Amino acid sequence: MNITHLNILLAVVEHKSFSTAADALAISQSAVSRAIAALESELGVSLLSRGRFGAYPHAHGRTHLALCPANFANPREN
Secondary structure, eight states, X not given: OOHHXXXXXXXXXXXXXXXXXXXXXXXXXXXXXXXXXXXXXXHTSOOEEEETTEEEEOHHHHHHHTTSGGGTTOGGGO
């Protein structure tokens, strides 16, 4: 787990979309998907529910959101 993956998780949850999060982060949608898959694989849990109407965090996802960079003086704004 690294801070970039957590930052991507936060963006997906904020935007409720992998593609919109990718646009906001100026990376490809496949990079977002790979980062979330890597986090889920490393943690051994599903973090997001993905569906027609967006991506929303499961209980494990909400727990890991507390670790996201935005909760530490929001480094994306620095």
